[in-house]
Amino acid sequence: MLSKKREIELSELAEFIASEYCPVGMVEPSIIAEAKEITYCFGQYEESFDGLIEYEEGSFHIYINSNNTNSARTRFTFAHELGHYFIDEHRNALLNGRTPSHPSHTDFSSKNPVEIEADFFASSLLMPESRIKQDCFRQKFNFELIERISQKYNTSITATVLKLMSIDHHPMMIVCSINNKIKWFKQSHDFPFKWLKFPKGKVPTSTLAGEYFHNNKKYKKSVPVAADDWFEYVPEKNYDRYFYEKCIYSDSHNFVLSIVWED
Ligand SMILES: [Zn+2]
Missing domain, CATH: 3.30.450 (Beta-Lactamase)
Structure with a gap:
């Protein structure tokens, strides 16, 4: 589990990026990647990973192991890989070749702190805190609220719950x-x-x-x-x-x- 302090740092970083590149409506990871000149591709790869970011010859490239470019799952995977780019420590590790690449899985079961941070960044990027706080304002907490938010931001129920947990709504x-x-x-x-x-x-x-x-x-x-x-x-x-x-x-x-x- 991340410390409250680290959650706040990552949430603020993600919120800043979301407001910079996707100030209204849904956050689109592809818009952010393009703005940062990160190339990306969707495809069916045999290797077992959901997403991967590579640094080679001076540029970053993201692979997403799916042909469905707009499912909640692939949006999350894309946002997770962007986390490895935007979180300083992760990017520096990639730049220095300390980690060759990050084969990431979108199932929230990783105990690796780097993966937990990228997951938390991803849910915060797709559901910026100030936006979901507005959605939750004076709303009674129940499953319908979770569903409404997950539909509005095209995020999985799991990602939505994990983000809601961090804002101490309930x-x-x-x-x-x-x-x-x-x-x-x-x-x-x-x-x-x-x-x-x-x-x-x-x-x-x-x-x-x-x-x-x-x-x-x-x-x-x-x-x-x-x-x-x-x-x-x-x-x-x-x-x-x-x-x-x-x-x-x-x-x-x-x-x-x-x-x-x-x-
Ligand atoms: Zn990862």
């Missing part, structure tokens, strides 16, 4: 589970519980995500779950503290994304 948590195992999770700095239950390394059965893996049960709407369903070390007085959980499912990947927040 305490929330996101959990990505695959094959009945928690792959990664993140909580906003102000989320009240830190420790997830991992019974035998599995997703807790009484959560919505757990119900999918154990009973193949899916919910269209958000459903209340008790603090004790998801978290360890819940003080007795908080046993009945309720949270909402909303799940997004992918049967083909045996995958569930849970978004958890308090009402």
Whole structure:
């Protein structure tokens, strides 16, 4: 997890670039790349990466491993690679040849701080803080708000939640589970519980995500779950503290994304 201080630095950097090159409407990574004379191409590459930035013979080039130039995923990958260019430490490493290239994956599971920074930069570039703060102003927090923002900025639900977490709009948590195992999770700095239950390394059965893996049960709407369903070390007085959980499912990947927040 990035420090609050680093999040603020990256968010301000991204906001500055967004307002410089795409002051209104949606932020288009291609406009920014062109302004900086960074060449780019979309294609189907055999290698396993979503995006890659290279520095060769005095110029930068970005590869995006997709033919779909305007999906939420490719926009994010493009913005992530721009992060490696705009974040001083990343660019200097590329210029000095300390890192030959960055094969990056757009699945938020990386523990590499360089990748985490580029991901955070990407969500902040596509959803500049001042713009989403306006969108959230006096809005009740629920899944519909997340959906509205993700549609407005053409960003994935995951990227949108991660950005919303950083503006402290509402305490929330996101959990990505695959094959009945928690792959990664993140909580906003102000989320009240830190420790997830991992019974035998599995997703807790009484959560919505757990119900999918154990009973193949899916919910269209958000459903209340008790603090004790998801978290360890819940003080007795908080046993009945309720949270909402909303799940997004992918049967083909045996995958569930849970978004958890308090009402
Ligand atoms: Zn990367």
